[in-house]
Amino acid sequence: MSAAIAMERLEPAPERPPADVGLPLRVATIRRVVPETPDTSTYWLTLADPAERARFRFEPGQFDMLTVPGVGESAISISSDPAHPERLAHTVRAVGRVTRALGALGSGDRIGLRGPFGRPWPMAEAEGGDLLIVAGGLGLAPVRPAIFRAMRARDRYRRVVVLIGARGPEHLLFGGEFDGWGQWMRDRELEVALSVDVPTDDWPYGVGVVTTLFDGARIEPQRTTALVCGPEIMMCFAAHDLVVRGMSPDRIHVCIERNMQCGVRLCGHCQLGPLFVCSDGPVFPFGEVVDHLEAGR
Ligand SMILES: Cc1cc2nc3c(=O)[nH]c(=O)nc-3n(C[C@H](O)[C@H](O)[C@H](O)COP(=O)(O)OP(=O)(O)OC[C@H]3O[C@@H](n4cnc5c(N)ncnc54)[C@H](O)[C@@H]3O)c2cc1C
Structure with missing residues (x-):
């Protein structure tokens, strides 16, 4: 039996295909940093590419993977109004490598952004109640x-x-x-x-x-x-x-x-x-x- 066939038999097919694999790493510019608490700040971002900025949509509860170049990537929820996806806020507590490195950045700096990911809050399901x-x-x-x-x-x-x-x-x-x-x-x-x-x-x-x-x-x-x-x-x-x-x-x-x-x-x-x-x-x-x-x- 070839190794490929053996692997195929060992690994069950995933229940659902990987989601959003194609989402590219986009470049985002930090527009403003608003300190919230001693260890938490809100980063207001815009996507650098105007066409991507115009296309970007998200649902309440979804998150982005934010990349600080040379440091790494972290999952951070989007905290702004989905009616204005051209202005994206992420509210970040500095706890580790990436989030502390983000704390050293400011207005005009650029980071990477993949997303939006994940199952959102069930806003439609809740309607009527x-x-x-x-x-x-x-x-x-x-x-x-x-x-x-x-x-x-x-x-x-x-x-x-x-x-x-x-x-x-x-x-x-x-x-x-x-x-x-x-x-x-x-x-x-x-x-x-x-x-x-x-x-x-x-x-x-x-x-x-x-x-x-x-x-x-x-x-x-x-x-x-x-x-x-x-x-x-x-x-x-x-x-x-x-x-x-x-x-x-x-x-x-x-x-x-x-x-x-x-x-x-x-x-x-x-x-x-x-x-x-x-x-x-x-x-x-x-x-x-x-x-x-x-x-x-
Ligand atoms: C869906 C989702 C949404 C999220 N939304 C937000 C959000 O909106 N805002 C936000 O601030 N966070 C959010 N988080 C959490 C955030 O992704 C994590 O805190 C992330 O790990 C931060 O990355 P980091 O590289 O800064 O921290 P890391 O370096 O990964 O450290 C994370 C934690 O592990 C501890 N740690 C690190 N290294 C070690 C070690 N060697 N030994 C023991 N402990 C260690 C740190 O003290 C810290 O508490 C979210 C996470 C998920 C999954």
Whole structure:
């Protein structure tokens, strides 16, 4: 038996073909860097090629692979408004090689961008019912495009409730624009509530983990779709709490992060049991992943 035939027999055909393999590495220019918290900044990018810029579209919840030349590549969610894909924001916490190298770059510098990748938030599926968005810490970045989408198509949802938690007021993302953005949300009849673990003396909103906001949110489990994003342990607690309140695990969606390398279902670094976070996710119905999440065990 030839080696090729042996390999063919050993390796089952993939359930679905690798996604987005053809997506090229594009050049993006950093237009502006907005510091959010002591370790997190938002990078506003435009694709350098005008034709690619005009073609680029993304869905809320999708991510790009950003390359710092000579350093490497990291998966980063798109945090801006999908109605304006010509201006792309990525909100990045400096934790390792690539994200720290990004921190040394500024306006006018160029980086690489592949994307957009991944399964987005189920915005269409949620239409007609209530939308509950629960974000903890950096988790506000991947749900922010969903908030923009819901604001722009407000009549497609009944209630839109946005619950945001952070360690302290200084850790709230988009704080500089929050008064404006918060007001914009309220003007469009989004119900917004904030909570922090450690308040300052003049903090006017809630105190405690984000799930303490659930009681005041008047959740109607049968008609609600939840988008939950934050540290894995927070997503597990929030999702379990929503299940206890009567929500089906399949109507609760979480955004999972795993070490990602190729982004196209080839390398296996991001596998979560049988699932590939890069292309089956990063957004999953909680019911699909609950058995594979460490914090859920
Ligand atoms: C779908 C998806 C979306 C994401 N969206 C965002 C986003 O919007 N914003 C964001 O900031 N991040 C996001 N991430 C996470 C980001 O991709 C990771 O933090 C990525 O690893 C950062 O790359 P890096 O090279 O800077 O860090 P790495 O060098 O890969 O380090 C990552 C982590 O591993 C630790 N580490 C590194 N080397 C070692 C070592 N030798 N031993 C032990 N620990 C080590 C670091 O301390 C750090 O905590 C996302 C991830 C996924 C999968």
